[in-house]
Structure formats: structure tokens, C-alpha cells
Amino acid sequence: MSDAPATTHTHVDIDGHDFLLSPGQDLDDLMRRIEDAARSDGTFVGFISQGVRLSALISRTSRVLIAIDDDPATGPPSDLGDYAHAEWEY
Numbered sequence: 001m002s003d004a005p006a007t008t009h010t011h012v013d014i015d016g017h018d019f020l021l022s023p024g025q026d027l028d029d030l031m032r033r034i035e036d037a038a039r040s041d042g043t044f045v046g047f048i049s050q051g052v053r054l055s056a057l058i059s060r061t062s063r064v065l066i067a068i069d070d071d072p073a074t075g076p077p078s079d080l081g082d083y084a085h086a087e088w089e090y
Contacts, residue, residue, distance in 0.1 A: 012047065013065040014056050019049040027066070034064055 010021040012030075021027070030047055037043035037058035044055040058064065 009069040011067040011069065015063055022048040022051055031066065034058055038062060
């Protein structure tokens with residue numbers, strides 16, 4: 001068993017495009033901003049993916065999936081797009 005600290009990778013899939021969040025971002029804040037944008041007519045939401053500052057236009061029709069990988073040694077999620085296009089009932 002390794003004594004190395006566990007590393008968590010957080011993926012955000014927006015309309016079928018997967019982004020690996022850079023460490024240190026406030027996930028709760030990002031989720032709140034995405035929720036607020038989804039309630040609007042469309043708003044850009046900023047985040048950092050692998051050291052690159054990005055902004056995604058989020059609207060009511062955007063599909064967003066957040067996946068937290070507690071064991072990145074097993075590799076990235078196979079395909080977040082499969083989850084992003086699932087039908088959800090509210």
C-alpha cells in the first residue's frame with residue numbers, strides 16, 4: 001500500500017466535451033455558477049482546465065456532467081458523453 005496522498009481528478013463534461021479541472025478550483029462555486037447560468041438566457045462560466053483559462057456559454061439547453069475520479073491511476077472515465085446524453089427526469 002502506498003503512503004502517497006490521494007489525488008482526485010474532477011472532470012466537467014459540457015455538451016459532450018470533457019474538461020479536466022485544474023487543482024484548487026472551488027467545485028461548489030463552479031457548480032453554483034453553472035446552475036445560475038442554466039437558469040438564465042445564457043451566461044459564460046469561467047474555469048481552468050489543465051492550466052488554460054476557459055469560458056463556456058451555459059444556457060437552459062446545456063448538458064453538464066461533473067465526475068470526480070478518486071482513483072486517477074485507473075485512468076480517466078471511459079466516456080462521459082454516455083452519461084451526458086442520458087435522459088434525466090425531474
